[in-house]
Amino acid sequence: MDTQSIFIPFTKMQGAGNDFVVIDNRSLQFSKEELIKWTPQLCDRKFGIGSDGLLVLFPSDMDNADFQMFYRNPDGSDAGMCGNGGRCLSLFAHQLGFDRNHNFSVHKNLYQAQVIDQQNVRLTFPAQTSIDELTIDGQTIFKLHTGTEHIVTVVEDEKLEQSDQLVAEGRKLRYHQKFQPKGTNVNFISGVNERKLRLQTYERGVEDLTLACGTGALASALVWHHLQDDKQEDIQPLSVITEGGRLNIYFSYNSSDKSYSDLQLEGPAQFVFEGQYPLSSLQA
Numbered sequence: 001m002d003t004q005s006i007f008i009p010f011t012k013m014q015g016a017g018n019d020f021v022v023i024d025n026r027s028l029q030f031s032k033e034e035l036i037k038w039t040p041q042l043c044d045r046k047f048g049i050g051s052d053g054l055l056v057l058f059p060s061d062m063d064n065a066d067f068q069m070f071y072r073n074p075d076g077s078d079a080g081m082c083g084n085g086g087r088c089l090s091l092f093a094h095q096l097g098f099d100r101n102h103n104f105s106v107h108k109n110l111y112q113a114q115v116i117d118q119q120n121v122r123l124t125f126p127a128q129t130s131i132d133e134l135t136i137d138g139q140t141i142f143k144l145h146t147g148t149e150h151i152v153t154v155v156e157d158e159k160l161e162q163s164d165q166l167v168a169e170g171r172k173l174r175y176h177q178k179f180q181p182k183g184t185n186v187n188f189i190s191g192v193n194e195r196k197l198r199l200q201t202y203e204r205g206v207e208d209l210t211l212a213c214g215t216g217a218l219a220s221a222l223v224w225h226h227l228q229d230d231k232q233e234d235i236q237p238l239s240v241i242t243e244g245g246r247l248n249i250y251f252s253y254n255s256s257d258k259s260y261s262d263l264q265l266e267g268p269a270q271f272v273f274e275g276q277y278p279l280s281s282l283q284a
């Protein structure tokens with residue numbers, strides 16, 4: 001193959017400042033192995049295109065799915081679901097001709113998407129989840145799965161401004177032996193006593209704070225609800241304020257087993273630019 005003349009067409013997208021390199025691979029031009037190998041360079045902000053992750057649209061691998069979402073962290077590691085990425089890929093798919101309402105799979109789990117308009121998408125998650133409480137070094141940690149691994153910890157409002165400290169604490173918790181071998185994403189929230197939930201997320205695989213994390217916002221909203229004495233029904237949608245924008249969360253709560261289901265994430269998704277990345281650079 002003459003790699004000198006081969007380019008990978010890509011689209012750069014972002015959802016609340018969580019940014020992605022998006023590739024249409026319906027033709028199966030690229031194998032998953034190749035894409036995984038290329039991910040660190042494609043996502044590199046100096047040597048590549050630069051993003052918080054790689055999103056690839058594959059043909060469907062499930063009866064009820066319109067397509068498959070293949071997602072990798074920028075270090076090439078596998079993650080479960082990416083909420084902001086899922087919204088971006090849905091908008092991308094809609095632009096390719098998929099219906100405004102469609103379903104896609106991630107690791108054989110089926111997500112429903114609704115493209116609300118050209119800048120907003122709502123996703124419904126398949127999972128039911130519940131919250132575990134644990135204590136690490138005297139600190140209360142809430143652990144839950146919202147498509148991928150998350151922990152949530154409550155901090156003072158001012159602390160959300162102290163990025164260096166959040167990165168240091170996030171990194172420590174992310175590698176804590178209680179969360180091995182997979183590790184976890186780490187969410188810091190404030191505003192639990194108000195109806196103003198603010199969030200900073202340390203993302204596994206990015207190994208830094210990102211401007212927003214959709215599954216982290218979902219996890220944080222559920223923990224916010226878990227911490228309310230009066231579990232009112234009329235709080236929805238619960239808005240989560242991230243550095244990169246506002247995400248709206250909807251859910252159903254089952255008080256008998258304290259589980260959460262019908263998880264929905266609504267928020268922005270935007271095209272940034274399109275380009276062609278030379279394959280020769282990747283193989284150098």
Ligand SMILES: N[C@H](CCC[C@H](N)C(=O)O)C(=O)O
Pocket residue numbers: 018073078079080081082083084085148149185203204205206210212213214215216
């Ligand atoms: N940013 C993503 C989550 C990425 C999670 C990933 N970093 C992991 O290793 O689980 C979101 O919007 O939900």
